[in-house]
Amino acid sequence: MWQVRLQRVLSLLLLAGPSTAAVARAVISYHASVDAGDADSLSIVDSQYNEQLLPLPSGQRYHNIIIDPDTRKIYWATDSTIEVMDASGSDRKTLLAGWVTIKLVGYNLGTSEEDVLQFTVRGVPCQALYYESANSVSCSFAAPAVAAPDAAATITAADVTFATRSGTVTGGYHGAFVEHHLADHSASPIITGLSVERRAQAPYALALDAAAGALYWSNHAARTIERMDAADGSALAVLAAGVGKVCGMVAGVASDGSSGGGGGGGSVLYYSSADRGHIARMALRGAAAGAREEVLAAGLQRPMGIALDTDAAGGTLYFAHGGGTISKLALLPSAAAGATAPSDPAAAAAAALAAAAGAVRTVLQRGTLARIDGVALAAAATADPGELRLYWAESGARGAVARASVYGTDVEILVSDADDAGGGAAVLWPRGVALGAYAGGGTVVAFTEYLSRLRVLSAAGSGGTAAAAILVDEACAAKAKVVERAEAGKSAGVDGALFLEVVV
Known part of the structure; x- marks a missing residue:
C-alpha cells in the first residue's frame, strides 16, 4: 500500500467530461514510502490543498454542527450561513444569512x-x-x-x-x-x-451557551468569534477579534469556577485556533467577556474539533489535530480574577506553556493521511454510567464517523464511505459531529458532510454499521482516482507526481 504525503499542487486542468459530469485533472507532487502492494485510488481530501481543486457546483459546503440539549434543535454552519432545524429535519430556517x-x-x-x-x-x-x-x-x-x-x-x-x-x-x-x-x-x-x-461572513465552528440562550460562531472571513441569540438570530455582536481561524469551540465553566480570563460569571468559551496552532479560552459573560485570550496549549499542528468533559477532575478537553490525532488536555485553574496578563505576548505564551507542561496526552492516532474535524463526547451504554465515549468525524484515507473509549480503545466505525449508509448514498468527507438525546431516551448522532449533506444515525449500537438517515441533501457526488503515477524510482523514498481525476 502506498502511503502518500501530498506536498504541493502543481496545476489543475478542467477537462470536458460527459454531459452530466465535470472532470478535473490535478497534478500533485508527492513523496512516498513503499509498502506491500500498490494503490489504485486515492481520495483527493488527503491533501490540505485539495478543497481548492474541487469544481463544486453552486451551493454551500457544510462545516461544524451542534445540537441544543434542551430543544434538540440542530444548528450547522455552511460557507456563508448558519442554519437551524428540528431533530426530525423539519422547520428549517436560516438563522444567519450574513x-x-x-x-x-x-x-x-x-x-x-x-x-x-x-x-x-x-x-x-x-x-x-x-x-x-x-x-x-x-x-x-x-x-x-x-x-x-x-x-x-x-x-x-x-x-x-x-x-x-x-x-x-x-x-x-x-x-x-x-x-x-x-x-x-x-x-x-x-x-x-x-x-x-x-x-464578510464565513461561519465555521459553533458553540452554544444554553443557559444564556446564546449561539457563538467563528467567522473565518474576519478572524473573529461572534454571538447572537440562539432562538431568532438577534443581538448580533463580535465577542473577540484577532483569534485566527477557529475550527472548534465549546462552552463550559473554568475549572476553578472563575471566568477563565479574569472577572466573574464562570461561563467560558474553549476554542482551537488552527492557523495559530493553539487551544485557548476566554470569558463569555460580564465585563471580561472576550477581553482576554488565555492560551492553554500552543505549538500544535492545526487543531480542529474540540469537546469538553466536565466530570473529570478539573475538567478535560479532547481535541483533534494534524496527523489524524486526538489528544486530551487536562485543564488547569484559570488566571486569578483581576490578574494582569504579561504585556509581552511571547512571555504570555511561554508562561502558558510552562503551566500546561505535560498536560497534553495523545488518546488515539488514525494515521497520517486521516483528517479529523468534529469531536464529541457522550456517556457510554455500559454498566458504568460514568464511562464516556469519544466520537469523531474522519476523512482522508477513509471517510467515517467513529467512536472509541476516552482511552483510545474499543474503536468502532459507525458508518463509513465503504457502506451504503442510507438514502442510497455513501458517506462522503464527514466534517462535524454532534450528539443529542431522543425524547424517549437514546443518543442522537448527527454529522455533516463537506459537500452539503447532513445525516442522523438511526442506530449507534456496537458490533455493526449504523444506518444514517439523510435529513438535508444539497450535495454533489465527487470521487478522485489516480489515473497515472510518475515516479523517480522504486525505493523506500519515492519522489514523483500523481495525476488525479475528480468526477463531480
Whole structure:
C-alpha cells in the first residue's frame, strides 16, 4: 500500500467530461514510502490543498454542527450561513444569512436608544441597534430577507419603517417637504439618507451557551468569534477579534469556577485556533467577556474539533489535530480574577506553556493521511454510567464517523464511505459531529458532510454499521482516482507526481 504525503499542487486542468459530469485533472507532487502492494485510488481530501481543486457546483459546503440539549434543535454552519432545524429535519430556517448594517441619517431619529420604538427593514425587526445621535442610527440584520447578498443589494429607504415616541416614518423624505417639517419644528422622524454595509461572513465552528440562550460562531472571513441569540438570530455582536481561524469551540465553566480570563460569571468559551496552532479560552459573560485570550496549549499542528468533559477532575478537553490525532488536555485553574496578563505576548505564551507542561496526552492516532474535524463526547451504554465515549468525524484515507473509549480503545466505525449508509448514498468527507438525546431516551448522532449533506444515525449500537438517515441533501457526488503515477524510482523514498481525476 502506498502511503502518500501530498506536498504541493502543481496545476489543475478542467477537462470536458460527459454531459452530466465535470472532470478535473490535478497534478500533485508527492513523496512516498513503499509498502506491500500498490494503490489504485486515492481520495483527493488527503491533501490540505485539495478543497481548492474541487469544481463544486453552486451551493454551500457544510462545516461544524451542534445540537441544543434542551430543544434538540440542530444548528450547522455552511460557507456563508448558519442554519437551524428540528431533530426530525423539519422547520428549517436560516438563522444567519450574513451581517448587514443599515445606517439611517436624517433628523429627529430619537433622543436615545430607548426612544427608538421601531426600526424594521422589509418587515424584519432590528436585531442589534446602534444609536449615535438624533441624526444617525444604525442597525444590524442577519435575516435572509435583508442580509442575503441579493437582498442587501436592493435595499432602499422605501423598505424602512422607523418610529420614535414622537412619530413614525416609512421611506425617505426629500426636498421642500423636509424643509417644511424643519421649519414647523416637527418632532417626527425624517430620513434623508441610507447606507448599507455588508460584512464578510464565513461561519465555521459553533458553540452554544444554553443557559444564556446564546449561539457563538467563528467567522473565518474576519478572524473573529461572534454571538447572537440562539432562538431568532438577534443581538448580533463580535465577542473577540484577532483569534485566527477557529475550527472548534465549546462552552463550559473554568475549572476553578472563575471566568477563565479574569472577572466573574464562570461561563467560558474553549476554542482551537488552527492557523495559530493553539487551544485557548476566554470569558463569555460580564465585563471580561472576550477581553482576554488565555492560551492553554500552543505549538500544535492545526487543531480542529474540540469537546469538553466536565466530570473529570478539573475538567478535560479532547481535541483533534494534524496527523489524524486526538489528544486530551487536562485543564488547569484559570488566571486569578483581576490578574494582569504579561504585556509581552511571547512571555504570555511561554508562561502558558510552562503551566500546561505535560498536560497534553495523545488518546488515539488514525494515521497520517486521516483528517479529523468534529469531536464529541457522550456517556457510554455500559454498566458504568460514568464511562464516556469519544466520537469523531474522519476523512482522508477513509471517510467515517467513529467512536472509541476516552482511552483510545474499543474503536468502532459507525458508518463509513465503504457502506451504503442510507438514502442510497455513501458517506462522503464527514466534517462535524454532534450528539443529542431522543425524547424517549437514546443518543442522537448527527454529522455533516463537506459537500452539503447532513445525516442522523438511526442506530449507534456496537458490533455493526449504523444506518444514517439523510435529513438535508444539497450535495454533489465527487470521487478522485489516480489515473497515472510518475515516479523517480522504486525505493523506500519515492519522489514523483500523481495525476488525479475528480468526477463531480
